[in-house]
Amino acid sequence: MDxxxxxxxxxxxxxxxxxxxxxxxxxxxxxxxxxLMFLGHMPLDRVMNIFGxxxxxxxxxxxxxxxxxxxxxxxxxxxxxxxxxxxxGLAPIVGRLPGGLIHSNVFGCTLFSAICGSSAATxxxxxxxxxxxxxxxxxxxxxxxxxxxxxxxxxxxxPPSIVMIVYGVLAEVPIDRLFAAGILPGIFxxxxxSAYVAIRCLISGDQNAPGSPQYREVAPAEEPTERYTxxxxxxxxxxxxxxxxxxxxxIYTGLATPSEAAGIGMVCVLVLTAVTxxxxxxxxxxxxxxxxHTSIMIFTVVIAASLISTALGYLHIPIExxxxxxxxxxxxxQFILLTSVFFLFLxxxxxxxxxxxxxxxxxxxIVQGLGIDPIWFGIYLVIMVEVGQITPPVxxxxxxxxxxxGVPISRMALYALxxxxxxxxxxxxxxxxxxxxxxxxxxxxx
Numbered sequence: 001m002d003x004x005x006x007x008x009x010x011x012x013x014x015x016x017x018x019x020x021x022x023x024x025x026x027x028x029x030x031x032x033x034x035x036l037m038f039l040g041h042m043p044l045d046r047v048m049n050i051f052g053x054x055x056x057x058x059x060x061x062x063x064x065x066x067x068x069x070x071x072x073x074x075x076x077x078x079x080x081x082x083x084x085x086x087x088x089g090l091a092p093i094v095g096r097l098p099g100g101l102i103h104s105n106v107f108g109c110t111l112f113s114a115i116c117g118s119s120a121a122t123x124x125x126x127x128x129x130x131x132x133x134x135x136x137x138x139x140x141x142x143x144x145x146x147x148x149x150x151x152x153x154x155x156x157x158x159p160p161s162i163v164m165i166v167y168g169v170l171a172e173v174p175i176d177r178l179f180a181a182g183i184l185p186g187i188f189x190x191x192x193x194s195a196y197v198a199i200r201c202l203i204s205g206d207q208n209a210p211g212s213p214q215y216r217e218v219a220p221a222e223e224p225t226e227r228y229t230x231x232x233x234x235x236x237x238x239x240x241x242x243x244x245x246x247x248x249x250x251i252y253t254g255l256a257t258p259s260e261a262a263g264i265g266m267v268c269v270l271v272l273t274a275v276t277x278x279x280x281x282x283x284x285x286x287x288x289x290x291x292x293h294t295s296i297m298i299f300t301v302v303i304a305a306s307l308i309s310t311a312l313g314y315l316h317i318p319i320e321x322x323x324x325x326x327x328x329x330x331x332x333x334q335f336i337l338l339t340s341v342f343f344l345f346l347x348x349x350x351x352x353x354x355x356x357x358x359x360x361x362x363x364x365x366i367v368q369g370l371g372i373d374p375i376w377f378g379i380y381l382v383i384m385v386e387v388g389q390i391t392p393p394v395x396x397x398x399x400x401x402x403x404x405x406g407v408p409i410s411r412m413a414l415y416a417l418x419x420x421x422x423x424x425x426x427x428x429x430x431x432x433x434x435x436x437x438x439x440x441x442x443x444x445x446x
Contacts, residue, residue: 006039007317007362014358024354028304032311040314050314054306062259063169064302068295069262070160073269074121075287077112080278082240082269083125086111087133089236098198102143105130106197109151110190111237113158114244115265117165118294119352119389123152123397127404135405142415143197145407149397150193150419153386156352158186159248160258160265163352163385166302167378170309170360175258176251177441181375182382184436185426189383192422243268252444298353305357318365326369335370336431339363340384340424347388347395355385379437380427387423390416 010031017027033051036042042050077083086108094103108126116122127148134144156163159179168175247265250256256264273279312318325335346355360381367377389397392413402409430437 006035006315007321009039010035010312010315010317024358025300025304028301028308028358032304032307035308035311036314040311042314050310051307054310055303057306061169062257063165063175064299066160066165066175066259066262067162067298068291069259069266070117070162071121071294072287072291073262073265074116074118074125075290076269076273076279076283077115078121078125078128079283079287080273081276082272082278083108083112083129085236086240087126087129089233089240092233097194099143099194099201100139101130101134101137102139102147102197102201103194104134105144105147106151106190106194109148109154110158110186111240111244113155113186114160114248115240115269116155117160117162119153119155119163119386120396120400122155123148123400124404126152127401131401131405141407143200145401145405145412146415146417146419147193147197149390149395149401149412149416150422151190152397152400153389153423154186154190156386156389157182157189157379157382159183159251160262161382162298163356163382164378165258166298166353167356167360167381169302170305170357171364171374171378173374173378174445177375177445178378179248179251179258180440180444181379181437183440185379185383185430188429188436189423189426192426193419196418196422239272243272301353301357305361308358309361312361318362321362322365322369325366330370332370332372333431335366335372336380336427340427343381343384344387344391347385347391352382352385352388352396355388356381373434373438375441376430376434376437380430383423383427383430387420390420 013031013034014027017024017031020027022030029051033047036047036050037044087104090104090107090111091101094107095101097103105126108130109122112122112125116125130148131144135141155161159182161179161182164178164182165175167173168178243265246268247261250261250264251258270279273283330338343355343359346359364374367374389395390413392398392409395409395413395416398409398412398416401407401412407415
């Protein structure tokens with residue numbers, strides 16, 4: 001069987017596995033083994049020997065050690081009062097903007113993303129505070145929940161990002177360069193979200209727009225605006241900013257690898273929660289167990305992706321498919337447009353890590369053949385995964401917000417739709433102005 005026909009068979013098998021409802025990592029392992037046995041005509045014992053060596057190599061990857069540490073950071077912040085400090089510190093800063101405290105969703109998620117690296121943890125942590133606080137102050141539901149859904153997805157883009165680590169390991173791309181490439185696009189998208197909220201409020205003249213008869217200057221209930229000064233705000237935000245500076249600064253100055261920087265961030269958060277007396281044995285134990293469950297899920301999917309990638313390599317599918325597409329004179333822009341539609345579809349049924357591990361073994365050879373920078377493609381892929389986080393029926397950010405607010409998924413999807421469009425617009429901007437993505441990695445590491 002020729003490689004292109006084999007590619008179609010493998011793709012059909014993967015889609016069949018997804019439709020069956022089986023665990024993704026189990027399905028990928030079965031497809032990988034079946035491909036080698038039935039398409040590659042390998043005996044079972046050789047397949048097992050190959051899989052054994054791949055599992056040991058993948059499980060022993062030093063870069064993956066950063067993942068449980070960043071997840072644990074997010075879990076500790078989620079289960080302590082650090083998230084409330086972020087909201088309280090941002091309130092006086094964003095309260096005077098058109099849209100008021102809705103901007104705390106955007107900037108809170110942006111700041112939390114720079115500590116945690118998980119979209120789900122970012123959305124849950126910020127949402128548990130802002131949904132209640134802004135609901136009590138009668139902010140418009142569509143903007144509160146829509147901005148939270150969109151901004152929560154920034155946990156995948158703004159470093160340190162767990163999804164970027166997975167991409168870097170599978171694509172063999174330097175993770176520190178990926179982290180640097182995600183900073184400006186993440187800030188750019190956050191500014192776009194905030195500008196949309198401000199413009200929407202100014203145009204509609206609703207209760208969140210300055211000058212409206214119904215507009216009220218608000219601050220967190222714990223601290224009245226007149227007593228909670230900018231100095232108080234800086235005191236709340238300073239420890240968080242210090243942790244962000246230590247983690248990212250140690251990476252970009254070359255003093256630490258991403259895995260070592262994750263350890264630095266973990267120690268800082270443990271010290272902060274201990275000093276503020278927020279760290280109890282129950283919090284420590286529950287955060288550690290949650291970290292264990294999530295890390296095991298990610299590691300099993302990554303190992304399964306390595307197995308399917310190896311199987312595809314033995315069948316020569318990626319290189320043949322890349323040669324075919326490059327030979328068909330498709331332009332990089334056309335390829336990005338087609339893959340964007342494909343990723344939008346996958347985002348409706350899969351989580352971000354699964355999308356990357358299932359598609360990268362096939363797409364990466366095509367990316368290299370078309371001359372697309374792998375760092376730029378990594379950022380593009382992460383943004384498209386972000387869009388998938390807020391598209392139904394399996395939009396994980398929508399599910400998290402639904403569990404907190406009780407708002408139906410269908411209505412949540414409508415609230416998040418403008419932010420989907422904004423992220424797609426940003427992808428187009430980054431394609432035509434790639435310097436936004438590539439400036440920092442080229443400046444810091446060349």
